[in-house]
Amino acid sequence: MSMLLQVEGLEASYGAAQVLFGMSFEVETGRVVTLMGRNGMGKTTTIRTVLGMIAPGAGRVVFDGVEMTGAPSYRIAQAGIGLVPEGRQVFPTLSVEENLIATSANRFAADPGWSLARVYDFFPRLRERRTNMGNELSGGEQQMLAIGRALMTNPKLLILDEATEGLAPLVRAEIWACLERLKGEGQSILVVDKNVDALEKLADAHVIVEKGQVAWTGSSAELAGDPTIRDRYLSV
Incomplete structure (x- = not known):
């Protein structure tokens, strides 16, 4: 499979407060990848930086083989990234x-x-x-x-930030079924959500974020096979 999104050593700040400290991960074409972690760990900031809403202090964003680091948001959208933002908007x-x-x-x-x-x-x-x-x-x-x-x-890549936040259980199930269908059609997806069980069933790979860095990455089988990962990085 070809590499669709490459994020390498990404750093980002809000004013003097640095939030991202060398974020690095990849999304292959046709794969579903998650960004997981507790609240305030940098998941949304990562997405905003990838999409050009926040200027990176360091690092690279390469999309579909084209350098996009620091490009304006409209250019990144035109390159083929579709966003489902937190709060729907x-x-x-x-x-x-x-x-x-x-x-x-x-x-x-x-x-x-x-x-x-x-x-x-x-x-x-x-x-x-x-x-x-x-x-x-x-x-x-x-x-x-x-x-x-x-x-x-x-979009070549669909990004969902908090895919099912605040939704009723039946509606959440409908959204997960929708994403499963999209995956079956070969849609590349990067998704943020807190429902670990649903993400385990859906995704090919997981990236767990802790204090603005990648703390763990692996497959659904690896995540399911080691319950200490949930306890360490995802439990409230």
Whole structure:
């Protein structure tokens, strides 16, 4: 498999407060990789730095063979990264359909590409609610919309920050089933979430973050086979 995302020695700060201390990990094409760790360990900061929202103090970000370190966010998005942000952040005064088409693009001639019809087939509830405003949706519907909006950019890499945070159990199960389907279609995914059991079933590889550094990395089998890893890095 080819290497899609390479993060090497990434450092980042908020003002004088350094948060990332040499973050390094990789995402291969067609694979699902997680970023896990307790709150405040640097997972979201890592994503924001990869996406150009925070200027790195050191390190490199290479996406699909192209150096992206310090590039503006719009260029990184145009290169083929789709984000489902923490808190969903749908456009509240646009309809479901307007949210989906607002940033739609198929820059790489994906076949089949993501279209309104395909997103509605993937999330039938969005078809039912297509004329509703973003602020009229439930949390689960907003998360489906945020995923659909990212898919409408036809991303090479889909990044989800807190994929199921604050959602009801049945809705969480629907989101995990959605991600499993995307994986089956060969979609490359980087996902942040706290549901270790679901991530173990879904992902090919895991990166555990502790105080802005990679504390452990390995496969689902390795994670499941060593319960001390959860106790050490993931238990509250």
